[in-house]
Amino acid sequence: MPPKTRRRNRRRSENVPELAHHVARSEAARILGLEPNRLRYWDRIGLVKPSLREGRRTFYDFQDLISLEIAQRLVQKGQPATRIKSHIRSLQERLPKFDGQLATKRIYVFDDRVIVSNRRRLIDTHSGRLCLKFDVADFQKQVDSRLAKIESRTASEWFRRGLELQAEPRTQRQALDAFREAVKLDPQLADAYVNMGVLYYQQAKLIDAQRCFRMALRRSPYHTRACFELGNCLDELNCTEEALRWYEKSVEISPEFSDGYYNLATTAEKLGLWDRAVRAWRAFLQFDPRSSHAGTARGRIEVLEKHLEAAD
DSSP: OOOOOOOOOOOOOOOOOOOTTOEEHHHHHHHHTOOHHHHHHHHHHTSSOOSEEETTEEEEOHHHHHHHHHHHHHHHTTOOHHHHHHHHHHHHHHOTTOOOOGGGSEEEEETTEEEEEETTEEEESSOOSOOOOOOHHHHHHHHHHHHHHHTOOOHHHHHHHHHHHHTSGGGHHHHHHHHHHHHHHOTTOHHHHHHHHHHHHHTTOHHHHHHHHHHHHHHOTTOHHHHHHHHHHHHHTTOHHHHHHHHHHHHHHSTTOHHHHHHHHHHHHHTTOHHHHHHHHHHHHHHOTTSTTHHHHHHHHHHHHHHHHHHO
């Protein structure tokens, strides 16, 4: 029996933290009606910093949104951001237990001066007249309403969002959520099921992956990639004969699909179908002759043909 060949392996994504209760800077800006550059500036000067960072991306939770809204209202009342930060720094120096979180404070503005309620005490940085009141419950309703408008995407928009998130290992869990939203709105969207299956496959959740690929094929029986990915999943589950059938179907649907021929060839070899393997290797070379795997294919053809000659 000829030696086994190596198959191309998929890289599995790393575990990533869940960002369920956070929004990206661009969405936070949209919720509050601000420019993203203003949020970057406030972050840079330390006025309102996002509670979560992932690489270059930043995410805000609800408490952060409250702080941003308060900061915006203070600016609208004539308080420059640098002055607000200066007040906070001054209070932190005077009161070691003052945490500087705007979201947890009641703030009053009198012309160009600020009074902050901290631990049931009013701390007067200056004095003045005009008062600012902030209702957190009312703001919660506003945020929910604005988020609902932002999230009222179509199935296609959720699918495109999923593709964007899928490209980065750190956001692949959010990609799964986006694809789920897409199929909720359009249960016939086979591509979304395929991409969900690929993400599950990369996480070694083979049963979930297989289920997604089969759901895609129920909706689109001639979906080349769904056939191919289901073959990969079944091969990992040691369902080799069934995997072979799905690889065969993938190249029947798309006769120039070189990846399908490659996996068909390796799987045929596993089953001792050497003549079928040779035909698949030759088809692979026909459609992808400059592939980095072309040398492997030529070598396998040579070995298998010698074996077939010896068998005759």
